[in-house]
Amino acid sequence: MLDKLRLSLGPCQYFWPRTELERFYADVADSPVDIVYLGETVCAKRREFRPEDWAGLGRELRAAGKEVVLSTLTLLESRSEMGMLRRLCENGEFLVEANDVAAIQLMQQLGIPFVTGPSVNIYNAATLGIYRQLGLQRWVMPLELDRRALTGILEATGPNRPETEIFAHGRLPLAWSARCFTARYHDLPKDHCGLRCMEHPEGLSVETQEGDRFLTINGIQTQSGRICNLLPHWRDLRAAGADILRLSPRPRGTTALLHAVANAFAGDGKALASVDAETAETCDGYWFGEPGMHRHHEVTMGDARR
Structure with missing residues (x-):
């Protein structure tokens, strides 16, 4: 029997308006999700919510029975952002997800446990073991x-391994740059972008000459064009060692x-089929050791139980 x-x-x-974020997380509070990550991970200029606002929202979600984790920026570019990082790490209430090694170093100095996000390079058991000694509780x-x-x-890490979380649904965050691609799209300088990201609640599509969605622009972040969907393989993910499956917020659904x-x-084998209507735009290739944009997930929930 697989563990839960x-x-x-x-x-x-x-970058969503504050009212939409508040409405979104009010719905999340009534959902069956176990863990909620909060915070700005892409661009420090996105300030609809400040660190104290995220903490306040975290308290509301915690009262609803959710485990709350505060997430840090992935690309730190200024002294002020380092100051914001320190405030986040010293929050004293919630576990922190480090998306940059600077956050790991800071939390190790503070002597507090942490989570690493998918942008932290952990590609072998030796690295996982080192971070475990520094306080790693869970890795994505x-x-x-x-x-x-x-x-x-x-297998190489052994029984004293941290929890394993896998990004199972959403646009894959692939890269970050000091340049803002959304600003350039609108022919604006990065420092005077007008926060145009808010006009694109799920990023800007980058298409090939054949019309296929190749990538997605999201400010300084580049995402996959297709939606990663490992959910039909959830039993295989669990058998491989996953403890937690991560879904990434989207504007709808x-x-x-x-x-x-x-x-x-x-046990409802048809539950996911009734929701995921974007079969042609999804991918799961990385899980199979193939190019990430490949798709294998025609497997049904019934097949996944065999």
């Missing part, structure tokens, strides 16, 4: 690792998907 998988909701990668597997790599790392996944875990 838990569900997490990763930090919102997009780097996106491009496959099943064989994961099982190898966990996130809470419905959380309910569907919870129902699938409870």
